[in-house]
Amino acid sequence: MVRLLLPNPGLEARIPTLAELESLEKQESSSRPKWDNKAQYMLTCVGFCVGLGNVWRFPYLCQSHGGGAFMIPFLILLVLEGIPLLHLEFAIGQRLRKGSVGVWSSIHPALKGVGIASMFVSFMVGLYYNTIIAWVMWYFFNSFQDPLPWSQCPLNANQTGYVEECARSSSVDYYWYRETLNVSTSIDDSGSVQWWILLCLTCAWSVLYVCTIRGIETTGKAVYVTSTLPYVVLTIFLIRGLTLKGASSGIIFLFTPNVTELANPVTWLDAGAQVFYSFSLAFGGLISFSSYNSVHNNCEMDSVIVSVINGFTSVYAATVVYSIIGFRATERFDDCFSANILTLINGFDLPEGNVTQENFAEMQQWCNASNPAAYAELKFQTCDMNTFLSEGVEGTGLAFIVFTEAITRMPAAPLWSVLFFVMLFCLGLSSMFGNMEGVVVPLQDLNVIPKKWPKELLTGLICLGTYLLALVFTLNSGQYWLSLLDRYAGSIPLLTVAFFEMFSVVYVYGIDRFNRDIEFMIGHKPSIFWQVTWRVVSPLLMLTIFLFFLVISVNEELVYSVWNPAYEEFPKSQKVKYPNWVYGVVVVVAGVPCLAIPGFAIYKLIRNRFRRAGDQQGLVGAQSTVSVNGDVRS
Amino acid sequence: MSPSRKILWAPNPSFLEAGKSTIKVLADGRFSVWHRKGVTMSWMGPREDAENAFKVRLSLRTALGDKAYAWDTNEEYLFKAMVAFSMRRVPNREGTEISHVLLCNVTQRVSFWFVVTDPSRNHTLPAVEVQSAIRMNRNRINNAFFLNDQTLEFLRIPATLAPPTDPSVPIWIIIFGVIFCIVIVATMLLILSGIRQHRRKNKGPSEMEDTEDKWENTVKIENGIPCDPLDMKGGHVNDAFVTEDERLTPL
Numbered sequence: 001m002v003r004l005l006l007p008n009p010g011l012e013a014r015i016p017t018l019a020e021l022e023s024l025e026k027q028e029s030s031s032r033p034k035w036d037n038k039a040q041y042m043l044t045c046v047g048f049c050v051g052l053g054n055v056w057r058f059p060y061l062c063q064s065h066g067g068g069a070f071m072i073p074f075l076i077l078l079v080l081e082g083i084p085l086l087h088l089e090f091a092i093g094q095r096l097r098k099g100s101v102g103v104w105s106s107i108h109p110a111l112k113g114v115g116i117a118s119m120f121v122s123f124m125v126g127l128y129y130n131t132i133i134a135w136v137m138w139y140f141f142n143s144f145q146d147p148l149p150w151s152q153c154p155l156n157a158n159q160t161g162y163v164e165e166c167a168r169s170s171s172v173d174y175y176w177y178r179e180t181l182n183v184s185t186s187i188d189d190s191g192s193v194q195w196w197i198l199l200c201l202t203c204a205w206s207v208l209y210v211c212t213i214r215g216i217e218t219t220g221k222a223v224y225v226t227s228t229l230p231y232v233v234l235t236i237f238l239i240r241g242l243t244l245k246g247a248s249s250g251i252i253f254l255f256t257p258n259v260t261e262l263a264n265p266v267t268w269l270d271a272g273a274q275v276f277y278s279f280s281l282a283f284g285g286l287i288s289f290s291s292y293n294s295v296h297n298n299c300e301m302d303s304v305i306v307s308v309i310n311g312f313t314s315v316y317a318a319t320v321v322y323s324i325i326g327f328r329a330t331e332r333f334d335d336c337f338s339a340n341i342l343t344l345i346n347g348f349d350l351p352e353g354n355v356t357q358e359n360f361a362e363m364q365q366w367c368n369a370s371n372p373a374a375y376a377e378l379k380f381q382t383c384d385m386n387t388f389l390s391e392g393v394e395g396t397g398l399a400f401i402v403f404t405e406a407i408t409r410m411p412a413a414p415l416w417s418v419l420f421f422v423m424l425f426c427l428g429l430s431s432m433f434g435n436m437e438g439v440v441v442p443l444q445d446l447n448v449i450p451k452k453w454p455k456e457l458l459t460g461l462i463c464l465g466t467y468l469l470a471l472v473f474t475l476n477s478g479q480y481w482l483s484l485l486d487r488y489a490g491s492i493p494l495l496t497v498a499f500f501e502m503f504s505v506v507y508v509y510g511i512d513r514f515n516r517d518i519e520f521m522i523g524h525k526p527s528i529f530w531q532v533t534w535r536v537v538s539p540l541l542m543l544t545i546f547l548f549f550l551v552i553s554v555n556e557e558l559v560y561s562v563w564n565p566a567y568e569e570f571p572k573s574q575k576v577k578y579p580n581w582v583y584g585v586v587v588v589v590a591g592v593p594c595l596a597i598p599g600f601a602i603y604k605l606i607r608n609r610f611r612r613a614g615d616q617q618g619l620v621g622a623q624s625t626v627s628v629n630g631d632v633r634s
Numbered sequence: 635m636s637p638s639r640k641i642l643w644a645p646n647p648s649f650l651e652a653g654k655s656t657i658k659v660l661a662d663g664r665f666s667v668w669h670r671k672g673v674t675m676s677w678m679g680p681r682e683d684a685e686n687a688f689k690v691r692l693s694l695r696t697a698l699g700d701k702a703y704a705w706d707t708n709e710e711y712l713f714k715a716m717v718a719f720s721m722r723r724v725p726n727r728e729g730t731e732i733s734h735v736l737l738c739n740v741t742q743r744v745s746f747w748f749v750v751t752d753p754s755r756n757h758t759l760p761a762v763e764v765q766s767a768i769r770m771n772r773n774r775i776n777n778a779f780f781l782n783d784q785t786l787e788f789l790r791i792p793a794t795l796a797p798p799t800d801p802s803v804p805i806w807i808i809i810f811g812v813i814f815c816i817v818i819v820a821t822m823l824l825i826l827s828g829i830r831q832h833r834r835k836n837k838g839p840s841e842m843e844d845t846e847d848k849w850e851n852t853v854k855i856e857n858g859i860p861c862d863p864l865d866m867k868g869g870h871v872n873d874a875f876v877t878e879d880e881r882l883t884p885l
Contacts, residue, residue, distance in 0.1 A: 141806035141813075160792045199810060206817045213824050349741035352695040456828050 047430025060394030066261030093290030099441030100284030113600030122438030191476025241323030250326015285434030
């Protein structure tokens with residue numbers, strides 16, 4: 001066992017001792033927020049962890065990396081990486097009873113940068129995440145009509161046909177790219193603010209403000225709805241989905257194991273990254289939430305429960321999503337086939353009903369034989385189920401294009417649309433609570449805010465500031481900015497912070513001290529599993545994933561997908577290189593949080609050096625003679 | 635298709651008008667005619683006549699499924715009647731009769747060609763007129779056959795698509811307004827209750843502070859001994875110790 005421990009003088013002075021913890025809890029009970037009951041805490045943590053990624057990232061990864069076989073790396077890494085990190089964050093927060101900046105600066109003043117990095121990342125992720133919620137709200141507002149606005153293309157000027165852009169792509173594509181985003185053709189072309197998205201963004205930030213206005217006092221009530229409603233809706237969709245034609249083909253496609261994928265390192269990498277991001281680790285929110293717990297709360301059991309729920313939700317959501325995708329693919333396949341049949345019977349004036357899906361191939365040959373010249377003029381589409389099953393099924397494409405199209409084909413479409421977007425809204429909002437916590441509490445800990453200011457004011461200012469910055473995403477090029485931030489702000493910095501977290505707790509705070517703390521808090525020492533994973537396995541895994549990501553990110557060409565009606569292969573997205581100034585943005589977005597960690601350490605070092613040289617004096621030694629009347633002769 | 639047209643071989647021109655022949659229009663403008671008894675005739679007609687013919691395609695099984703009716707000569711008669719009706723609504727063509735509408739080459743698909751001739755039966759009516767007439771009355775024609783624009787196709791006659799219903803106020807703004815108002819009201823309530831709580835908290839401790847201040851202003855007392863006297867005495871006498879005289883009761 002590695003017993004390395006870095007020197008850490010003064011640690012005892014900075015943290016409350018175990019004996020003080022219980023009395024501290026009693027003292028703080030009036031001033032510091034705390035959970036009304038255990039259920040609130042669990043629902044908040046589950047809500048923070050379970051987010052949009054469980055619905056639109058995991059199913060795609062699962063299906064593209066070998067279906068059922070992907071469960072193996074996913075579950076292994078869940079146990080080796082997710083649960084230990086989660087337990088670590090819960091335990092350290094509960095022990096030191098502070099937010100992320102407070103915790104890291106208590107462990108060592110030079111580590112304050114870790115907390116600041118967490119705050120930056122929470123801020124940047126919150127910036128674009130709420131914009132996605134705004135888009136979800138736009139679709140939600142538009143779901144209260146029949147027929148749904150994305151089920152038909154708008155007509156062109158003389159009403160003889162559909163708008164060209166819509167006719168060439170599809171009504172759902174057109175609705176997303178043109179009527180919602182009104183997207184430009186490059187990130188350079190900013191355009192103007194789209195007022196309807198601005199309204200939805202305002203609404204999204206207002207709702208977030210109302211829910212987080214007093215910290216966990218208000219979010220604790222909101223999570224009763226936002227954390228439970230997604231499960232209800234998922235179940236309803238599962239029942240609906242399984243009764244639709246073709247659902248089983250989707251589920252089979254999802255879970256068909258392809259064991260050869262296990263030999264591909266990218267599968268393990270993606271599984272590790274998915275476990276990591278899906279647990280919302282290193283944002284600082286979980287540490288904060290856990291610090292409001294009572295001292296003897298069983299954080300070990302909590303971490304296991306939350307991890308299991310998160311894993312289960314991923315698999316459950318994947319099943320639901322793919323049952324609906326199977327339905328859509330089957331419908332599209334049938335449509336494609338019917339179009340081919342129609343082409344054949346129209347070309348040869350055969351009676352309807354003579355050609356079916358079963359005898360189509362024979363009839364084709366018969367027609368070819370009877371009149372090759374006429375047959376050669378007919379154009380048939382290729383209808384392949386696998387293509388339909390694998391198109392565009394991750395990210396915003398899944399939610400706003402594929403799923404919305406599937407919904408238009410269901411009976412009572414507006415109802416399903418409303419339910420689906422309410423679910424996405426709740427999933428996103430509960431994750432935003434954690435992000436806000438990860439920004440508000442560090443700002444309070446950093447003492448940049450005057451203590452007199454009420455929490456409502458602070459939360460309001462943060463919401464307002466982030467809202468104004470998020471106006472960038474309402475421009476015509478907003479979606480490109482969002483993808484950029486999503487790719488770089490939420491990936492490398494988080495991995496860095498998580499690695500430093502583990503390293504700090506195990507080697508700077510001291511794993512022995514940590515073990516004793518946990519023994520005090522929950523009654524028994526952490527078992528050998530935790531020891532091994534905290535000291536060796538999890539940091540190694542983090543480091544491996546981080547290095548791989550770094551290598552891949554640095555080597556890959558910075559290209560992005562663009563919606564360009566003038567592209568030859570339209571409606572496929574065109575891959576365009578980013579302009580040069582984007583490299584600067586990427587460096588800022590990904591580099592500033594990472595550099596905050598060593599940067600702050602260096603800053604602290606320099607400040608200490610200067611202090612020792614200059615103004616700080618040691619206490620003056622004085623001889624005091626006892627004098628009953630109080631004369632002190634110095 | 636008047637008998638005066640140059641015909642290579644026609645046993646009896648009246649056959650053409652009696653409707654017992656089927657006429658096929660070829661792309662280069664030639665007409666070929668099959669007589670029921672197997673006689674074939676062909677002649678060169680002017681190109682315009684070929685361009686003035688339209689192909690119609692019906693998809694009865696797709697539209698009606700089991701309730702699909704069979705396409706027979708009665709249905710053809712109805713079709714001719716609908717076309718004649720459409721033409722009669724065109725300003726100059728009120729005299730169009732059913733016999734002016736000629737159908738040919740009915741296939742099993744069901745598809746056929748039709749052409750509308752003028753009263754003299756010398757010329758066919760221009761395509762533009764027929765197109766506009768059919769377009770204006772498309773709905774009536776569709777309804778007569780229980781079909782729609784997709785299942786009753788007139789090739790080369792584009793249908794006017796029904797515009798989607800556009801309510802005066804888009805529904806989404808209404809929903810947005812409702813939700814936003816609820817959120818604003820909730821925010822106001824929470825902020826106001828927060829301010830009230832804050833005031834109550836401030837009043838509580840500040841009242842306690844006032845009484846403490848009053849107390850301290852009178853005399854600074856420490857350990858039961860007034861502080862001031864200690865200073866004035868300059869440290870010579872320590873009032874902390876009670877003098878013997880005072881403590882012991884006098885004898």
